[in-house]
Amino acid sequence: MKLEDELKRYFGYMTFREGQKEVISSLLKGEDVVAMLPTGTGKSICYQLPALLSNGATIVVSPLLSLMEDQVQQLRSEGIKSVTALNSFMKKEERDLVLQKLDRYKLIYLSPEMLQMSFIQRQLSRMNISFFVVDEAHCISQWGPDFRPDYLRLGNVKEALGHPPCLAITATATKVVQKDICSQLLLTTPTSIIYSVDRPMISYHVESCPTAKDKIERIKELVKRLRGPGMIYFSSRMWAENISYLLKEAGIGRVAYYHGGLSTEDRLLIQQQFMNDQIDIICCTSAFGMGINKKNIRYVIHFHYPVDIESYVQEVGRAARDGEASVAILLYSEEDRGLVNMLLERELLTDDQLQQILNVIQTLKQVDFKEEKVLMDRLSIQEITWRKLRFQLEARGILRNDRIHPFSLDSAFISIRQEEEERMQVKRMNLEAFLRWIRSTTCRREKLLSYFGEYLQTRPNGCCDNCGATLTEEFQDLSQSETLRPWRETLVKLFGQSELLER
Incomplete structure (x- = not known):
């Protein structure tokens, strides 16, 4: 065979x-x-x-x-x-x-x-x-x-x-x-x-923006000039929605927002519209992107930066799947530190929350699906936070087959808190590594590969901003007619005949 x-x-x-x-x-x-x-x-x-x-x-x-x-x-x-x-x-x-x-x-x-x-x-x-x-x-x-x-x-x-x-x-x-x-x-x-995580066709750029207002103005300028389609990542649903509305009001392309708060039907519809070139720009949270196999994404912009290099590499990797040059732009502001730290810490239970949850669990005989929902609502904790805690309870033999077994409150509290702190310390270290990458003045590609234990073999043209790359080549030629181009491109998409553009 x-x-x-x-x-x-x-x-x-x-x-x-x-x-x-x-x-x-x-x-x-x-x-x-x-x-x-x-x-x-x-x-x-x-x-x-x-x-x-x-x-x-x-x-x-x-x-x-x-x-x-x-x-x-x-x-x-x-x-x-x-x-x-x-x-x-x-x-x-x-x-x-x-x-x-x-x-x-x-x-x-x-x-x-x-x-x-x-x-x-x-x-x-x-x-x-x-x-x-x-x-x-x-x-x-x-x-x-x-x-x-x-x-x-x-x-x-x-x-x-x-x-x-x-x-x-x-x-x-x-x-x-x-x-x-x-x-x-x-x-x-x-x-x-x-294989290497390197994507030679992606050019890396970081731009410093003093305030959120400066970022908004830069976003409008970038999406107006960059060749698309493109994606813009945000750390909150509110920001994704607001910037989407702002770009629509400015008449910049066909824009939609996407996040985990949308209905399943809406998420699938927006994903399909983006895949079929019916949407030019997606304003999204990290909920969008995994498994999206759209070949022609030309740019990925981070309005907010993620909490680690792995997430960043995953997200910018949505660009350049057709092997054509693309760009990854991260807009950095010191104002973002508070938001990023909040996102990092939000899954970590406070001492009072953990103590309260263990107290409640000790009074129960079992924790089934219905009881989980009641617990999450009663204690105001996220589903992912509960799942992690449930796993820790199962690992310690406290919860087996949905049934609660006798346990010491003090020893459970100490061991769970210690494990959570160890995991959080790793997350903080990963965030600091990413911040060092953002602030770096040397080759960004080289430093990114180094994080994954790799060495840069060949520096591509348009490597990164620190290596002298600019966004000029990624910009559209705005001097071209803005009326002729769209109908010609539409004919090509309808009939699949590239020679239409040559006539």
């Missing part, structure tokens, strides 16, 4: 991209694989093709429901029908129907939370599982930027399903996170396929 032939048969591509064939070959040999491939290199084919070539089913654990739906619809549009996603989008009747014929599917997408459900595990245990895939695997690490405790149970689920060959794949992971991924997934001797 020649893998290139199978790639063309199923996906229409003639050749593999960087790292794809290595991952696929290792999986087909029955090896566990930890892979780090650059954003935009087609990571999904690394498990989709082996799944289609295997006899059994492949489980794909994915962190975002919209990402699952997008991949399922894309595969079906390519004629691959033996794929499904079990998630909260489905009506009970539809989910029951899928579960009844689950063994007919080659690819089964699930969230880590859905995979914890006992009836789904029972159904999967009766099947032949070819591969167990953890997409966006940095989420499994307690030291990763998107730590989700439900991921930490995946190792046990994998073993319960007969420990099939496992692929843990991501675009960004430090050596510490890579090691933790192996530990959490119980991988003893995995094949490591690690």
Whole structure:
């Protein structure tokens, strides 16, 4: 079997991209694989093709429901029908129907939370599982930027399903996170396929803005002149919405905002409109972007900076997926320190909150789904904060199978607080490392690679602002007619005939 032939048969591509064939070959040999491939290199084919070539089913654990739906619809549009996603989008009747014929599917997408459900595990245990895939695997690490405790149970689920060959794949992971991924997934001797996080076609720029008002004026200037489409990241929903309205009022492009507070239907609609070039600019929080495979994003602007380098690399990596030059611009202001620190600390329970929660839990006999909601509302804590605490309670034997077991308040408080402080200290260190990168006066690309334990091999043209790169080449030529261009581009999109532009 020649893998290139199978790639063309199923996906229409003639050749593999960087790292794809290595991952696929290792999986087909029955090896566990930890892979780090650059954003935009087609990571999904690394498990989709082996799944289609295997006899059994492949489980794909994915962190975002919209990402699952997008991949399922894309595969079906390519004629691959033996794929499904079990998630909260489905009506009970539809989910029951899928579960009844689950063994007919080659690819089964699930969230880590859905995979914890006992009836789904029972159904999967009766099947032949070819591969167990953890997409966006940095989420499994307690030291990763998107730590989700439900991921930490995946190792046990994998073993319960007969420990099939496992692929843990991501675009960004430090050596510490890579090691933790192996530990959490119980991988003893995995094949490591690690590629550079460098994206040579992205030029890095940091601009200092004294105040938020200065940032707003700069944003208006940039999006008016930069070639699009583009994305603008914010640390709060309010800022994303407000700047979106401001840009619309200024008549600058087709703009929409996106954040976790929108309904599922609205999020999917905006995502599809952006993918189909019906929206030019997305004003978004970190909720938008993971798994977005839009090829022609020309710029990513950070109105607020994220809390670590890993998140930054993930977000700017949405640009330049077509291999064309793109730009990443971060607008920095000392005023942002308070907001960023608040975002960093908000998941950390205060001593009083932790004491109060433990006091309440000690009076309970069990904590089921309904009780969790009551607890979160009663104690005013976020869902992600509760999930992390629940995991800590389970790790200490206090909570098992939704039942509370006797425990010492003092010892539980001390051990949980110590673990939380250790994790928070790592986050603070990561933030400081990112701030050093922002304030750096030497090559930004070199320093970014150094954070991931890499060395810069070749400095590209337009490397970064500290290396002399400017935004001039990324700007549109505003002297061109603003009336002729749009209708010609529209004809090209409608008829797909590039020669229309030459007439």
